[in-house]
Amino acid sequence: xxxxxxxxxxxxxxxxxxxxxxxxxxxxxxxxxxxxxxxxxxxxxxxxxxxxxxxxxxxxxxxxxxxxxxxxxxxxxxxxxxxxxxxxxxxxxxxxxxxxxxxxxxxxxxxxxxxxxxxxxxxxxxxxxxxxxxxxxxxxxxxxxxxxxxxxxxxxxxxxxxxxxxxxxxxxxxxxxxxxxxxxxxxxxxxxxxxxxxxxxxxxxxxxxxxxxxxxxxxxxxxxxxxxxxxxxxxxxxxxxxxxxxxxxxxxxxxxxxxxxxxxxxxxxxxxxxxxxxxxxx
DNA sequence: TCATCACCTGGAGA
DNA sequence: ATCTCCAGGTGAT
Numbered sequence: 001x002x003x004x005x006x007x008x009x010x011x012x013x014x015x016x017x018x019x020x021x022x023x024x025x026x027x028x029x030x031x032x033x034x035x036x037x038x039x040x041x042x043x044x045x046x047x048x049x050x051x052x053x054x055x056x057x058x059x060x061x062x063x064x065x066x067x068x069x070x071x072x073x074x075x076x077x078x079x080x081x082x083x084x085x086x087x088x089x090x091x092x093x094x095x096x097x098x099x100x101x102x103x104x105x106x107x108x109x110x111x112x113x114x115x116x117x118x119x120x121x122x123x124x125x126x127x128x129x130x131x132x133x134x135x136x137x138x139x140x141x142x143x144x145x146x147x148x149x150x151x152x153x154x155x156x157x158x159x160x161x162x163x164x165x166x167x168x169x170x171x172x173x174x175x176x177x178x179x180x181x182x183x184x185x186x187x188x189x190x191x192x193x194x195x196x197x198x199x200x201x202x203x204x205x206x207x208x209x210x211x212x213x214x215x216x217x218x219x220x221x222x223x224x225x226x227x228x229x230x231x232x233x234x235x236x237x238x239x240x241x242x243x244x245x246x247x248x249x250x251x252x253x254x255x256x257x258x259x260x261x262x263x264x265x266x267x268x269x270x271x272x273x274x275x276x277x278x279x280x281x282x
Numbered sequence: 283t284c285a286t287c288a289c290c291t292g293g294a295g296a
Numbered sequence: 297a298t299c300t301c302c303a304g305g306t307g308a309t
Contacts, residue, residue, distance in 0.1 A: 016304065100304090104304085104305040105289075105302090105303065105304090105305050105306080106290090106292090106304080106305090107291095107293080107304080108303085108304075109293070109303090110291065110292055110293080110303075111303095113292075151290085154291060154292080155290075155291090156289070156290020156291055157288090157289045157291095158290075159290085195306085195307080196305090196306070196307090197306085198305060198306050198307085199305090199306095200305060201304095201306085204304085217304080219304040220304060220305085221304060222304080240285085241285090241305080243283075243285085244283085244284095245283075245284085246284095270304080274304090279304095
């Protein structure tokens with residue numbers, strides 16, 4: 001078990017897993033479902049407004065062992081060393097689900113804006129540490145939201161996806177408790193049955209909120225990484241968008257190579273490549 | 283089965 | 297200033 005002090009908040013929060021976080025002074029403040037979180041690095045503190053969010057940074061993972069396990073090559077070894085303290089986050093599933101549906105064909109800045117608007121319009125205002133915040137909307141609220149209200153949050157073509165996705169949860173067709181217990185494959189298929197969720201978005205939801213460490217989201221960046229550093233191992237990768245079959249085939253090969261904790265490898269490589277290209281975060 | 287294309291919107295870059 | 301282009305994809309044709 002890795003010491004809690006080895007969590008690097010900047011690396012972790014600025015790695016594309018979460019959007020509703022702000023750094024104010026030396027404190028990170030973030031929304032996680034109905035909970036509000038405050039974290040600081042030195043000294044390390046982590047406060048939850050509901051005091052019920054535990055293992056948010058997956059403190060129950062044997063990180064040292066996992067990192068050793070995914071270090072199949074020099075690139076991963078170097079990257080893990082460089083970004084030591086980067087963790088996967090165990091997010092509120094509903095928020096994660098809506099967040100990544102909103103992420104499609106958008107930028108981190110814009111995704112954050114959309115989600116902030118959703119919170120302001122549909123969330124609950126709470127006071128914490130003498131300041132006001134908005135929580136993430138409840139399932140029912142979003143399921144019953146009008147298209148006009150959703151569009152006013154800047155969701156664009158994602159508005160109908162968000163509404164329908166919320167309805168799917170509200171009706172029980174999507175049940176996060178079941179998905180968490182399901183194996184990766186069947187959880188994946190269940191999520192992909194929701195309009196607006198494809199392979200990449202489903203993998204993000206599975207990895208960041210449903211404990212599926214074998215999920216390895218392949219987006220533009222990840223694809224670029226595979227092409228740039230791993231073309232000898234995962235051949236016939238191009239810059240063209242992945243077909244369903246190619247995505248599945250690639251994922252299989254990736255699991256064979258990185259093993260059952262492949263999701264951790266993805267997170268480190270993603271962080272590394274975007275930093276190399278000086279892309280901005282939150 | 284695969285390749286193309288449209289899609290809302292805000293922000294960066296020309 | 298005004299415009300173009302693109303951003304952590306997905307679904308329809």
